[in-house]
Structure formats: C-alpha cells, structure tokens
Amino acid sequence: MKVTAIMNLKGGTAKTVTAINMAAILYRMHSQRVLLVDADSQCNLTEFMTAELPKERQLTDGGLYDLLTGKQAVIRETSVPCVDILPATDDLMALDVNKAGGNGADVMAVAELRSREDERYDHMVIDCPPAFSAAAVAALIAADQVIIPMKLDAFGIRGMANLLCQVKNMQRVNPALTVAGILPTMYYKSAKMEEAEETLRASGLRVYPHIRRSVMVDEMTFLQTPLIFSSPKSGACRDYKTFVTEFMKGGEHDGV
Ligand SMILES: Nc1ncnc2c1ncn2[C@@H]1O[C@H](COP(=O)(O)OP(=O)(O)OP(=O)(O)O)[C@@H](O)[C@H]1O
Numbered sequence: 001m002k003v004t005a006i007m008n009l010k011g012g013t014a015k016t017v018t019a020i021n022m023a024a025i026l027y028r029m030h031s032q033r034v035l036l037v038d039a040d041s042q043c044n045l046t047e048f049m050t051a052e053l054p055k056e057r058q059l060t061d062g063g064l065y066d067l068l069t070g071k072q073a074v075i076r077e078t079s080v081p082c083v084d085i086l087p088a089t090d091d092l093m094a095l096d097v098n099k100a101g102g103n104g105a106d107v108m109a110v111a112e113l114r115s116r117e118d119e120r121y122d123h124m125v126i127d128c129p130p131a132f133s134a135a136a137v138a139a140l141i142a143a144d145q146v147i148i149p150m151k152l153d154a155f156g157i158r159g160m161a162n163l164l165c166q167v168k169n170m171q172r173v174n175p176a177l178t179v180a181g182i183l184p185t186m187y188y189k190s191a192k193m194e195e196a197e198e199t200l201r202a203s204g205l206r207v208y209p210h211i212r213r214s215v216m217v218d219e220m221t222f223l224q225t226p227l228i229f230s231s232p233k234s235g236a237c238r239d240y241k242t243f244v245t246e247f248m249k250g251g252e253h254d255g256v
C-alpha cells in the first residue's frame with residue numbers, strides 16, 4: 001500500500017476535492033483499491049463520500065478520532081466501489097496538537113493502521129486539515145509522500161515555505177517521507193499563473209500538470225458525486241485523470 005497525505009496548511013486549496021477525485025479515478029481508471037482517511041474535523045470528505053448511502057449505513061462514530069484515542073476504529077464503505085473510508089467526526093477538533101501532548105492522541109495509530117490494512121488496499125489517501133493538528137501529524141508519520149494542492153497566488157506560495165518546514169521536521173520521525181509534488185488547482189490562464197508555475201518548477205519541486213478552474217467542481221460538491229461520474233467530460237475531470245496517471249507513474253521524488 002502506498003500512503004499519500006494531501007496537505008496544505010492553507011485553507012481552501014482543493015485538498016478535499018483532490019482526495020475525492022483521486023480516489024474515484026484510481027478505482028475507475030486504474031482498478032485500485034483505496035482507503036480514504038478523513039483527517040479534518042470539518043468532515044467534508046466523510047460527508048461527501050457517504051452521502052449517497054442509506055441512512056443506516058452512514059456513520060456516526062468509530063472514525064479517526066477513535067483510532068487516535070485508542071478505541072476501535074471502523075472502516076466504512078463509500079458510495080464508490082472499492083473505495084472505503086476511515087471517517088472524521090467533529091470531535092477531532094479536540095485533538096489540537098498545540099494543546100499539551102496533543103490531548104493524548106496516539107500519533108502512531110495511522111501508521112499502525114497502515115500495517116494492519118496493507119494487503120487490503122493499494123492506496124491510502126489522507127485528506128489533511130488546513131492545520132498542523134494531531135491528526136495531520138499522525139498522517140505525516142504514516143505517509144510515504146505528501147501532495148500539496150495549491151492555488152497559485154502570492155498567499156499560497158508564501159505559505160508553502162511553512163509547510164515544507166513542517167514536512168522537514170516530520171522527516172526526523174518518518175525519514176521515508178517525501179514531497180511528491182505540488183498540484184496547482186483552480187488554474188486559469190494568465191501570465192502570473194504561468195510565472196508562478198515556472199517559479200515553483202525552478203525551486204526543484206515537482207509540479208504536476210494543473211487542474212483548471214471549473215464550475216463543475218462546485219457543482220460536484222452539491223451532487224456529492226466525484227467528477228468521473230458526475231461530469232466525466234469536464235476539463236477539470238480530464239485534468240484530474242492526467243494528474244492521477246502521472247501520480248501512478250511515480251517518478252522521481254525530489255524531496256525537501
Ligand atoms: N478546480 C476547481 N475549480 C473551481 N472550484 C474549485 C476547484 N477545486 C476546488 N474548488 C472549490 O474550492 C473550494 C475549496 O475546495 P476544498 O474544500 O476541496 O478545499 P480544501 O483545501 O479541502 O479546504 P479546507 O482547507 O477547508 O479543508 C470548494 O468550494 C471547491 O468547490
């Protein structure tokens with residue numbers, strides 16, 4: 001199993017949209033079995049991926065919070081075949097890493113889950129919160145690599161230095177952790193965007209082919225169906241397919 005943390009400390013950069021579409025495309029186009037982990041107390045991923053299930057099969061507890069606090073975690077099915085989820089619940093908010101000892105969160109628990117579920121899934125994709133929470137730390141300890149969805153504006157680019165610094169710190173605990181690359185999201189054609197892409201490439205980090213801005217993505221959040229099923233011909237869906245193909249190829253991890 002390959003473990004990928006989708007992370008950016010900045011909010012609203014399409015982390016959750018990326019996790020959703022990656023998982024659905026990994027299943028639909030590449031026949032992969034995926035375990036999603038929702039590490040964000042906003043629960044966007046969990047709500048999206050389980051909205052279509054009958055009420056009695058939707059979750060209320062047993063998610064990542066329970067795993068991090070030494071209780072039994074329950075992996076749930078989602079509305080996409082071969083894609084399961086370790087859900088988030090809003091009590092994850094209580095596990096703020098800045099509080100002394102991360103409120104006792106067991107930050108090794110996701111890495112242990114990885115070992116237990118290694119045979120059952122090809123990929124674990126972790127949707128991280130826009131914060132360095134205990135759940136985010138647990139994700140980085142379990143992960144092989146980080147993908148950074150980024151809106152190419154000055155705020156996003158400045159914020160990246162902080163994230164790279166946090167990843168570097170985490171490499172002391174998890175030396176195998178690498179930054180697989182930056183995924184420019186909500187892209188539209190402009191001189192500044194092209195310049196920003198070039199600057200990132202010149203910094204030595206891998207920059208994946210961008211995901212264009214599209215109204216179909218906002219629409220998808222209402223339909224609660226990944227792009228590959230709700231609007232497979234949209235530009236954003238084609239971009240996500242290209243990204244996942246690149247992701248599957250792997251290639252050099254430039255590291256930080
Ligand atoms: N390619 C795109 N085109 C247009 N809108 C997009 C695109 N990608 C994401 N969005 C929109 O941007 C918003 C933020 O997306 P998303 O919730 O995935 O970000 P996030 O990084 O997970 O946010 P948070 O930090 O709060 O967890 C959503 O309204 C989503 O519909």
Ligand SMILES: [Mg+2]
Nearest residue numbers: 015016040044
């Ligand atoms: Mg999110």
